[in-house]
Amino acid sequence: MPHVHHVEQFHGLPVFTFPPYADPTDLPDAGAVAWRLHCGPYPTDEPSGSYWKRFTESVGLERVRALILGSPWYDDQGGDSLDELIGLRARFTGLRAVFLGDLEYEEAMISTIELEDLGALLDAYPGLRELAVRGGDGLAFPVTGHANLRVLRVESGGLPPGAAAQIAAAHLPSLERLELWLGDEDYGGGTTVEDLAPLLAGEGKPALRHLGLQNSLVQDELAAALATAPVVRRLTSLSLSMGTLGDQGARALLEGQSLAHLRELDLSHHYLGEDMMLRIWTELEPQGVRVNLTARQQEEDDAYVEEGEPRRYIAVSE
Template sequence: MTINEHLTAFGGFDVVAWTPGEPLPDPATTICRLSVEWDEAQSWEEKFSAFLALPGVEATPGLVVGWWSTDDTETEPTAVVEALVGAHARLPGLQALFFGDITYEENEVSWIMNTDLSPLLAAYPALRHLGVRGGNNLSLGQLDSGHLQTLIVQAGGLPVNVVREVMNARLPNLEHLELYLGTENYGADSSAADLAPLLDGHLFPKLSYLGLKNSDHQDEIAQMIADAPVLDSLHTLDLSLGTLSDDGALALLGSQRVRRLTRLDLRHHYCTPEVSAQLGELGPEVNLGDDQNRDDDWRFVALGE
């Protein structure tokens, strides 16, 4: 799997690309993506400055940060973070922020150099929806928010420090958690055990969607969570895009808690046809995708490089 398209929606809003000279879209329905291209004359920060000068910009409900460098694939977005933090008074209504809407043609997900995003969370404490792409050098700091409802972190290899930051978070109203854990080949160094704080369901009491996906420890994750109390409040369990095989699937098949889910997402798996057939009759709506029945000796996650 490669990320070959930009976001078209996030946080309940449509997403459109914005360039200087264009008006603001309708803030009731649409948010802007700001990005630059290779060798472009304007920097991301200059475009953002022009955006902030628009009449009515204070009504902006969300922002999508796209590719931020015109000349270096390894540029860390520290200047972007500083610009956003400095603009917090101009964007008082910001509810949704996606940081790093970058396709593989702009930079592979495993090459994206990220940074400490905790100043953003401090500057915009009323954020309800936060998405991040790129795990290198990423930090979220101490996550403590009574407003955040959605947290999505996408990486080809998510560092254990970020996983532990999420597991130590205080997010009492979080409803949607989606972690692309990734592979050791691209820097993932967490284990299934690092996810243990989720299991009893107390960490995020309003959680209805849990995505622990794109992992080369998918069997261990499935076995650990198959009979965990956290499932009792979930609508959807998403274990897709990883290396799930019969070992993990059999744990799911043996769980009454899994059977009470509304939806189970297992796309990109390595289960045998026999077990796949059983999964399809499990009870919840099960998404097995079009690429099941793999018998490769080498298993790989969908989003690595």
């Protein structure tokens, strides 16, 4: 899956993987890279808790700005990698960005990457500015507010509707970019327009400038809701990519409120007809909106679909 790969840059920093199997040598400056902790897909004789211990003893944690957690590990006392991170909040004084679940498809199917309640992490790090997670199984976001978070990205093949609703309702006054991969109901998704009502109404996120509601099977319904949603008026970019957007949703979007203020509209991986694609280009491009209509998909006949109707697929599920 081209959308699911190890990150090479995070929080504006190049990624450096802390060596999992040997004593580290020639390590970069602690604040110059995003540190990736990943034990790899193959077993090792070293207890995984020792990997974390070597990292915390070799790197000046107070200077670490960005941290990426790949495969999870567990220490002898049963604590996991997220527990360890929360427990060291007094030492990670400069931490501003965290990525959880940086695994590729060969290492784990995206719907099986286990996440958890992120409330404790955000409580422990009130200075966090960027949070990205990949997965969805077990994800919860019971966060009433966080003053400094600017970027939130959830990459999922099935984002739990409850978590999506919690994110939509959260008070995040500094949030500038929000990207949600909603996913497939068969893999834990099922988010509806109603679940996202506070977000669409523009509540709780006054600084929001980019909104991505992506990888969704209800892309037409989302497009129709965005056609009148107050949140659109403050955006500079909007993404409905990776999903099942068709002519019906695109027509509603074009015939709703003006989109001329947008700098970018990403509709890539779509099911639009050629006439609709041409209409989008001719109406929006002259107004200065950069439109991405790449990766056009074809509906597929599926014998398992009721009455033999063609089926549309999202970009990332399994």
